[in-house]
Amino acid sequence: MDSSESLYQIWYELTSGIEDGIVILNTLDIICHLNKGISQLFPVTRENYVGRQFDEFIEEVVLPVIKNADSISPNGYHLISSTLKDQDLYIFSGPGKGQSVEFSILEKNDSDYHWKMGYFRRITRWKKTEELLIRIEERFRIIFENLFDSVAMYPVDESFYPGHFIEANSSSVKRLGYTQAELMRLSPADILPPEEFGRFLSFIKNFRISPVQTAEFSEVTKDGTIIPVEITALVVKIRNEEFIIQISRDISDRVKIRQLQMNAFEQINRNIEQFAILNDRIRNPLSVILTLASFSETPESTRIAEQVHIIDSLVDELDKGFIESEKVRKFLVRYFQADT
Structure with missing residues (x-):
């Protein structure tokens, strides 16, 4: 057994128990080994494709069972392409129906060995989690944007001095008369009457004592109109940074x-x-x-x-x-x- 055959035998032993699909290739991009994970994802047997070009495997086995295959150029899978990037594939037919996989190429080239590996990593669980998070984010975004009260978020430094707004819902934009982009360049100091800002600083510094605060202030719109408001605010920590979520209710009535x-x-x-x-x-x-x-x-x-x-x-x-x-x-x- 020469060194290359010994290497492929090692790969066989290492990959036989892996659920992800693995294809081992030689220096000529010819398939030397298919693990069991490949046959659990795609309609293929080891005997049919060992010794054949990898591009043939992609075109004959992979493309027919993945979603939107017509928008993927086979050249994108060519192993010597310098533009090859990781791609996510959804399998809609065959033994891997309903599975999502991430396709990538790993390559090793040194003085002793030169090999490549086509790697189909199962990512269904992560994709479902990602989709769930996206749905949750969409729901919260809908709620956030449709609240009657103004809601805004801004960072505070170590002394609890407020920074620029990083989030503001549609009610904030409508009430204050600024565009979303304009509002993101402002801070609470810019929408409060000057005589109330000192009291507002004391208000947010009280977060050192209690995580939720409520008090009455005034807000100044872009055209100078003064609106009495009740502000309820809470402090949250995200990745070691502190932010304040502020809910402002018009209390003119x-x-x-x-x-x-x-x-x-x-x-x-x-x-x-x-x-x-x-x-x-x-x-x-x-x-x-x-x-x-x-x-x-x-x-x-x-x-x-x-x-x-x-x-x-x-x-x-x-x-x-x-x-x-x-x-x-x-x-x-x-x-x-x-x-x-």
């Missing part, structure tokens, strides 16, 4: 309602104060009238005294209303947290 509440509370306070003042202003003249009426005992005086007592009873009712209004005010302050 909430702020308007809050202002209406404040106006209403202020009006209630003014009304209560007027109640107290009005009661005193009514009672003082009544006391004078009643005193004057008591100086004479005439039917008119008696009539005046009766009317004074009626008016005084009405004022007592106003006092009770004042007390009830004060209770209502305290309830509203307590449960609606009015700043009164």
Whole structure:
């Protein structure tokens, strides 16, 4: 047995238990060995192709059972081609039906031996995983782009100073009035009023204490419009880098309602104060009238005294209303947290 035959015998022993398809070639690109993995992938037997050119094997066995074979030039598989690159193949027929393989050529050339190997590596599991990841990414992208709230992502340095946006959904682009490309050149500092940025820095530095933060700020659009927003943000770590995912909700309606509440509370306070003042202003003249009426005992005086007592009873009712209004005010302050 010469050295080349000894080498092929070693290859036979090494490759017989490998599931991947392996074809051993000599210096003339003639097939010297096919392992069992080849016959599990393609409709071929060892006896039919040992001693034949590898290009014949590709054209007669591989191309007829792979998807989109008509778009692949046989020259692409020529072993001496300097442009040969790894290619992924999907087998739709034969013993390897449903399998994906990665085709590549390995070559060894030294003073002792010169050999080549056609290697069909099974990658079905990886392809399915890749496809699953792509589907998951597509689903999250659809959700991300269709959220009503603005969502953006940006890196932070060791001091938690924010960098430029690296992701922003369609709602962010629409609300702020920038294009996607323009927004990627900005950072949170560029869309916040200058007077709020210091408070925002304190806000994100609190991530050292808690991974999620919520607070109210304002955002400035491209045309200068100021929009009140509620920002909920969380910090995530990707490959030892820290990023902040920021969800920004337009709370313009909430702020308007809050202002209406404040106006209403202020009006209630003014009304209560007027109640107290009005009661005193009514009672003082009544006391004078009643005193004057008591100086004479005439039917008119008696009539005046009766009317004074009626008016005084009405004022007592106003006092009770004042007390009830004060209770209502305290309830509203307590449960609606009015700043009164």
